[in-house]
Amino acid sequence: MDTTQEPVRVLKVNQDALTETELETEQVYDGVLLKVHRDRVRLPDGKHGVREYIAHPGAVAIIAELPDGRLIFERQFRYPLRRAFLEIPAGKIDPGEDIEACARRELREETGYEAAVWEHVGVMHPCIGYSDERIEVFIARDLTHVGHAWDEGEFLEILSLSRDEIQAAVASGELTDAKTLSALFMAMGRLV
Known part of the structure; x- marks a missing residue:
């Protein structure tokens, strides 16, 4: 019988043995x-x-839900991969900007919608191997269309998709954006 034991590691409060x-x-x-x-x-x-x-300064991502349950999406050309992607509205947090204020601004600028009801779903870290980026995820409801305010050089197609259309886009490989897939997963059970 082997009586040798692994040494017991005692961690101080809030100390992780894997910390670098x-x-x-x-x-x-x-x-x-x-x-x-x-x-x-x-x-x-x-x-x-x-x-x-x-x-990275951090970002927000918004799941904007219409009264019929359809979600607002945008198609945007993403230069690193040289093609347009289907994704939910999102944008960079400005220095000192409140995360909900950023989400409200980005939804309005990119899609032309304002929302009366906001719910913070949580945070995700999309590229933990090479970036400190965080994305704060929100659900926006009770939408009113007021017209977009795109930034200079920003070109988008805005569309709304049903749950079936979203599932089909994922299954076909049309929807591959990590923040969108993660945000939808995080919001499961909270959408109409």
Whole structure:
């Protein structure tokens, strides 16, 4: 019988045994939207490593629900993949901006809708391997169409889809946007 035991690890409150500790950081790229950092870190075993990541200001994503249960979607060309994608309205949080105020602004600007009822669903982290981006997810209801206010150089197609059309778009590979898929999953059971 083997009487050797694994050493017991005692964690301090709020300490995670997998934590990597920043030793030094360097910003290696400063773009209009994205900032790229290279950090030297202490690994859980005490050795050192390098971590590169994109710093992002955060964003909101809005599931806008019409009275008949259809959801507002947009089609937008996404340059990195060189094609248009089907997605829910979303946008970047400005410095110091309240997340619900951002969601209200983005819904209005992109789709032309304002909502009387807002529900915060939660937060997602879409690219944890290489970015600190967070996306705050909202459901917007009691919509009124007031006209869009697109940013300079922003081109969108606005459409509404039923649950069956959304499921068909997922099944066919037409809807592959991670924030949209995650937000819809997060909102299951909360939609009409």
